[in-house]
Structure formats: C-alpha cells, structure tokens
Amino acid sequence: MIALSGVAARVGAFMLRDVALTVPAGGYGVVIGPAGSGKTTLLEVIAGLLPVTAGRVTIAGQDVAGVPPEAREVALVYQHALLFPHLTVAENVAYGARDAAHAREVHARLGIDALTARPVASLSGGERQLVALARALARRPKVLLLDEPFSALDPRRRAEVRRIVRQCHREWGLTTLQVTHDFTEAGLLGDVAVLLDSGAVLQAGPPAELFRHPATASVAAFLGAENIYAGVVTERSTAVDGMPRELEFHTSGLVLHAIGDAVPGPAHAVIRAEEIVVARDAASGSARNRVRARVVELATLGALTRVVLDADGVPIIAALTTRSADELALAPGMEVTANWKAMAVHLC
Amino acid sequence: MIGGRSRAGWLSVLVALASSALLLFLVGPVLALVGVGGGAGAPQLLHDAELRRVLGLTALTATGATLLGVLGGTPLAWLLARRAFRGRALLSALLDLPLVLPHPVAGIALLLVLGRESVVGGALLAVGLRVVGSPLGIIVAMLFVSAPLYVSGAREAFAKVDPRLEGVARTLGDTPMRAFQRVTFPLAFRGLLASAVVMWARAVSEFGAVVVLAYNPKVASVLSYDRLTTGGLADALPVAAVLAVLALLPLTALRTLRRDEGRA
Known part of the structure; x- marks a missing residue:
C-alpha cells in the first residue's frame, strides 16, 4: 500500500501542498494532471529522492521518513527512460535485478530480447521506455512508480505493453502508481485516480467517479467534459419516499432539468x-x-x-x-x- | 537578393582574413621555434644529460602535482557540482583566484606561507620536508597554479551527469557511494581525465611561481629561461624546441579525449 497524508515538498519555487492519497496493496493508482502540476515530483517523493517538508509517506504500512530510496523497495521509471548511457541494454536491465532468471523473464515478456546487445544510444524513444520498464520490473519491487511510461510507444504497442504491465502488476502483487496524461489510460488501468494541479490534489477516487462526478468545473474541464455551464440551481421538488430531488439549473437562455442533492445557488452544470x-x-x-x-x-x-x-x-x-x-x-x-x-x- | 549575397560574400572574406591572421600569430612563433631549433634539439636530447634530467624532473613533479590535485580536487568538484550550500559562489571565486594572480605573485604568496621563516615552512623543515629550493617546492607551486583548472573541469564533468540517473540507481538498490561508483564516476570519467591532462600540461609549463619557490633544481621552463639568459638564443632554441614538441603530447591526448567524449 502507498499512503500519503498532508505531504508537502519543495523543488525550487514549486511546492507540493497537503497531498493525501491511498493506493491499496496490489492496487493500481493513476495520477493525472496538467503539465507542471507536480506529478513527477510526487513520484520522486514516494521514491525517497526528494525530502518531504511536512506530512507522512507510508509504504506497506511503514512510515518511510528517513528511509533511503534503496531501502524502500520501489522502482521508478521516468518518462524519458533515463537509461544508463555507458551500459548496454542487458546491463541496464540487470542493473538492479535480484536474480538473472527473473531479468530474463522480463526480457521475454516485454519482447526486448533482440535489443540486449545494443548500446543505449542506438535505441528509439519507444525502445528506451521498454528497456526502462524492464529495468524496473527486473528489480521486482513492491512498489512500481511509472511516469508516463508508454508515451513514446506507437498506439498498437502501447496497448500491448499496457496489458503486459497490468499482467505483471497482478501476477507479482505489485502496488503501482502511474502518471498519465491519457484519460482513457487512466480509466483502463486505474483502480484509484488522483487529479493533481499546481501541487495539490483536486480530487481522488475511482476513475469512473472522477469522470462522472467531477468535484469542480475545473476538474470537469481538465477531464475533458465538453459541456460546462455556469448558472444557478433551484429546487423544483423535495425528495419524497426515496425519490431523488428534482432540480432546475438556469443558465443563459437554457433551463436544464437535473436530479440529485446539489445545494440551491450558483453552480456549474456538466454534461458529457x-x-x-x-x-x-x-x-x-x-x-x-x-x-x-x-x-x-x-x-x-x-x-x-x-x-x-x-x-x-x-x-x-x-x-x-x-x-x-x-x-x-x-x-x-x-x-x-x-x-x-x-x-x-x-x-x- | 544579389546585394544580400554580395554582403554575405564580403563578410565571409573578412571572417576568413581575421581568423587566418590570428591563427598565424598563434601558430607562427611555435612553428618557427620548432623549425629553427628542432634540428639541433633532437640530437641534443641524446647527449645533453642536464636536459634529460630536467625533462624527467618536470614530468615527475607535474605528475605529482596532478595526482595531488585529482585526490583533493575530485571530491571538491563533486561537492560544487552536486550540493547547494551557503558560500558556494564564494568558494568557487576563491578557487579561481590562483588563475588570475600573476604567477610570480602566487610564488611570493607560497613563499610567505611555506618559506623557511614561516610557521608552516618551519614545521615542515623540522620533520625533514624542505619546500623552498626542492622538488617538493616545485610540486607545491605547480599544484597551486594548476589545480583550479582541474577542479573547474571536473566540476563541469560531474554537472554534465544527470542527477536523476543517480536517483534511478538508488531506487535500483544502490547506496549513494555505490551509485557514484557505478554511474556518476564512469560517466564523468572522460571529463575528469581531460581535466587532469589540462592540469598536467599547465603544471609542466609553469614558470613564474616555480622560479620564486624553487629556481633549483630546474624544471624545463626554468632551464630554457636559464639558457636564454646565460648562453643566448642559440643555446635556448634547442631546449625550447624540445619543450614545444613535448607540449603537443598532452594537447593531442586532450583533443582525442574530447572528440571521443563528443561521440559518447
């Protein structure tokens, strides 16, 4: 399990503020948010590469304050792969592997056997991401942190690798947290989704919940809701015998009928x-x-x-x-x- | 359009002329030196025992200074490249100071601190270490003027290594020291080596600080000056030509290293 509560961290002028999230043991969390919202910083905090200035990070129930990255049982895959340029592909994958047989299995699963003897400089962006994934999986960590790991892959390969990662995640009991810009990917992969903006969590929960019930108009806009209107909510009928309240939403030139428990007054209406x-x-x-x-x-x-x-x-x-x-x-x-x-x- | 092309043509001619003039100015005297003195220099190297001894001492003391510079300068360069701390800018400026001091002034400063009458110099003498007029003095002078070049180059070499690579190594199980050994050092190695070569070459060519601290035993630069003042240009030319040719060795090594670094 990964759990953060009230976490703050600083990188130059940028700050993560009061971040709280939970990914259950064996769960797959996704972090979504605009560029510069602190997604990578969040992963680095969990990995122990950045110190927290406030709050608590726990991994598998253990408070990891003061625990160095090498003792956290986490592996981190950066978007730009960050392979060791002085090593071959095979040496990169074997770098942190606990046993050679497992490293070979990862090679085979990700289909990178043909790349093993090649120098890193000769790889394409997509191949680099595959090798970086293999390097992290070969470590067989308890927690896998992925920063847009499929962004350089073509759509067909992306779907395939996504499936392989999900399979490894399930079979090896990993707890995974992945950063993505892709809402579809968030919906496909995540058990838990966290929306981050300007270093703060705007909303967290099951992806479907975020998509259907965004907490604010800005969350709805970020999640790609097409119809967002500002207006005023009025009550049309009160709830009777378990029937939901009927509401009206007045926006310029349009009256929308809605149901639910929204409080009368200024609000936003979102329709996908x-x-x-x-x-x-x-x-x-x-x-x-x-x-x-x-x-x-x-x-x-x-x-x-x-x-x-x-x-x-x-x-x-x-x-x-x-x-x-x-x-x-x-x-x-x-x-x-x-x-x-x-x-x-x-x-x- | 034609006017634009014509202006570009004139500009190219001007750039070529200015570049050629400076290149001729820089290379001309060295070529003249090797051309005029080289014929006599090679045979002289065979039968001039003093010249051979001086060259040996120069290489030995420059190597000693470089080793000391690498030993102390590498951790310092890493610290400056990787850690933000109060006074880092001041420390960097202080490290550059020996580079801008006139070298005889550097020699005088060293004499003040390490001379026979000084506390440190006296203490060293008491344990049998004489700095003034000894190979140790030559090493000290060479170290003082050339170590900042190593620290500056090594700092740049470390700074070029993406710190996130070290972070990845840490998440893959490495302690900070192990990540340094397996990632940072191998990636910075060529830059460190190139900086050491620059330092060695600078140490070999040092005259001002060495001559103040240790006129004798003579190093190559002092010997060429000595022969010029005692025997005139004819005596100095062969020695100077041998030195000029020898100076090409570290320069060639440096260029090769940098070319390979560019490929990697």
Whole structure:
C-alpha cells in the first residue's frame, strides 16, 4: 500500500501542498494532471529522492521518513527512460535485478530480447521506455512508480505493453502508481485516480467517479467534459419516499432539468457529450431535457463524430457514433433536437 | 537578393582574413621555434644529460602535482557540482583566484606561507620536508597554479551527469557511494581525465611561481629561461624546441579525449 497524508515538498519555487492519497496493496493508482502540476515530483517523493517538508509517506504500512530510496523497495521509471548511457541494454536491465532468471523473464515478456546487445544510444524513444520498464520490473519491487511510461510507444504497442504491465502488476502483487496524461489510460488501468494541479490534489477516487462526478468545473474541464455551464440551481421538488430531488439549473437562455442533492445557488452544470442524443424529429425521445438546436459543425474522428450545436446562443457538444451521424444525414445549418436525461446533468 | 549575397560574400572574406591572421600569430612563433631549433634539439636530447634530467624532473613533479590535485580536487568538484550550500559562489571565486594572480605573485604568496621563516615552512623543515629550493617546492607551486583548472573541469564533468540517473540507481538498490561508483564516476570519467591532462600540461609549463619557490633544481621552463639568459638564443632554441614538441603530447591526448567524449 502507498499512503500519503498532508505531504508537502519543495523543488525550487514549486511546492507540493497537503497531498493525501491511498493506493491499496496490489492496487493500481493513476495520477493525472496538467503539465507542471507536480506529478513527477510526487513520484520522486514516494521514491525517497526528494525530502518531504511536512506530512507522512507510508509504504506497506511503514512510515518511510528517513528511509533511503534503496531501502524502500520501489522502482521508478521516468518518462524519458533515463537509461544508463555507458551500459548496454542487458546491463541496464540487470542493473538492479535480484536474480538473472527473473531479468530474463522480463526480457521475454516485454519482447526486448533482440535489443540486449545494443548500446543505449542506438535505441528509439519507444525502445528506451521498454528497456526502462524492464529495468524496473527486473528489480521486482513492491512498489512500481511509472511516469508516463508508454508515451513514446506507437498506439498498437502501447496497448500491448499496457496489458503486459497490468499482467505483471497482478501476477507479482505489485502496488503501482502511474502518471498519465491519457484519460482513457487512466480509466483502463486505474483502480484509484488522483487529479493533481499546481501541487495539490483536486480530487481522488475511482476513475469512473472522477469522470462522472467531477468535484469542480475545473476538474470537469481538465477531464475533458465538453459541456460546462455556469448558472444557478433551484429546487423544483423535495425528495419524497426515496425519490431523488428534482432540480432546475438556469443558465443563459437554457433551463436544464437535473436530479440529485446539489445545494440551491450558483453552480456549474456538466454534461458529457456522449450523454446527448441528437434527433431530427422535434418530439423524439423521452428524456427530461429536450432543446431545438442548429448544427454548427461536424468533426468525424474515426468511429465517433463530434457535433457542435447552437441552442439560442448556448453551445452544446454531442458525441455520436459516425454511423448514427450518417443515418441522420447531419449537415451544418440543419435544425435538430438534442435530448439528455436529468441524471446526465452533473451539478458541482 | 544579389546585394544580400554580395554582403554575405564580403563578410565571409573578412571572417576568413581575421581568423587566418590570428591563427598565424598563434601558430607562427611555435612553428618557427620548432623549425629553427628542432634540428639541433633532437640530437641534443641524446647527449645533453642536464636536459634529460630536467625533462624527467618536470614530468615527475607535474605528475605529482596532478595526482595531488585529482585526490583533493575530485571530491571538491563533486561537492560544487552536486550540493547547494551557503558560500558556494564564494568558494568557487576563491578557487579561481590562483588563475588570475600573476604567477610570480602566487610564488611570493607560497613563499610567505611555506618559506623557511614561516610557521608552516618551519614545521615542515623540522620533520625533514624542505619546500623552498626542492622538488617538493616545485610540486607545491605547480599544484597551486594548476589545480583550479582541474577542479573547474571536473566540476563541469560531474554537472554534465544527470542527477536523476543517480536517483534511478538508488531506487535500483544502490547506496549513494555505490551509485557514484557505478554511474556518476564512469560517466564523468572522460571529463575528469581531460581535466587532469589540462592540469598536467599547465603544471609542466609553469614558470613564474616555480622560479620564486624553487629556481633549483630546474624544471624545463626554468632551464630554457636559464639558457636564454646565460648562453643566448642559440643555446635556448634547442631546449625550447624540445619543450614545444613535448607540449603537443598532452594537447593531442586532450583533443582525442574530447572528440571521443563528443561521440559518447
């Protein structure tokens, strides 16, 4: 288990402030956040490479204050691999390996047998990341810290290596914490997600929870929510016999119906693009929210099409399957109906 | 466009002329020295016992000074490259001081501290170590003027090694000393060696501080000066030519090291 409470650390003018997170033993945590938010610094603090100025870091239940990195049973993979340039690939992987058989197994699993005799300088960025991963896994640590370890791999190889790492993590009982910019990766890999910004944790929890119920509008924006509106929440009905409260959210020119326990007053409404259904028929669908809008823009991204709508000056972004968009024969200027359920409106 | 090309052409000519003039100024006297004195210098090396002895002593004392410089300078350079501490800038400035002092002044400062009448010099004499007018004095003078070059070069060599590599080594089980042995030192080695060569070459060529602390026994620079003042240019030329050729050896070694460093 990795647990941090009230952790502060300083690197030059940058500070980590009051960081708290828990990755259970054998769990896979992901840290997401914009560039410069302190993600790498956080990993270095856990690895013992940076001292904490306040708070507590525990690894496997042990307070590691004063425990040097070599005694923490952690391995760290940097985004830029940081292979030892004076050693060959095989020597890099064997550097911290506890036994040669395990190092060979890691070579085989990651498919880097063909690279072993090569000097590090001759490797591509992706190959370097694979070797850095192998070097860390060959150590067989209890805690694996990964700083965007797949960023230089092509998409096909990335998916494969992601699967291999997840497999090693599970089979060897590792506790893993990975930094990523990729929301999909966070959703695919993580049991726990931590959103970091300006050195502070904005929100932590299961990835699905973060995506569906962002704590603030800025968290929603960072997590890629397409429709975020500022407005005022009013209560339409109180909760009766286990039925949720009905709420209204008033934003400029639009009234959204929502349910939940949001407090009346100024707030933000978040609707993910995939929750919005587009229809040509004005009366189509049974969703609580229904507005007429004009198609402004269409952008096809493989299987998905992003549709930008205008509802009396309020922009609405919907994500449809490209097949649906084709069937609807959507085109800029066309009048359509956008529908979404009350429970798709998240108020924060 | 044509005007632009014409201006660029003139600029190239000016750059080439200025570069050639300086190069000729720097290389010309050395080539003249080797050309005029070299013919006599090589045979003289065979039968001039004093010259051979002086060259041997010069190489020996310069090597001694370099070893001492490496021994004390390496940890100091590491400290300056890796640790932030109060007074680091002041310490760096102090280390550069011997480089900017006129070298006879450096010799006088050393004489003040290590001369027979001084406390340290007296104490050393009491245990049988004579600094003034001895090979030890030559080593001390060479060390004083050339060690800052080693420290500066070694500091740069350590600074070039990404400290995160040491961090990775620590997470892979290395203690700080082991990480230094397995990562930092091998990666900085060429830079350290190049700095040691620079220090050795500077020690070999030292005259000002050595002549104040130990005119005798003579080192090569003092011998060439001595022959110039006693026997004139004809006597000094062969010795100077041999010294100029010998000076090419560490310079060539240095260039080779730096070229390899660039490849690595």
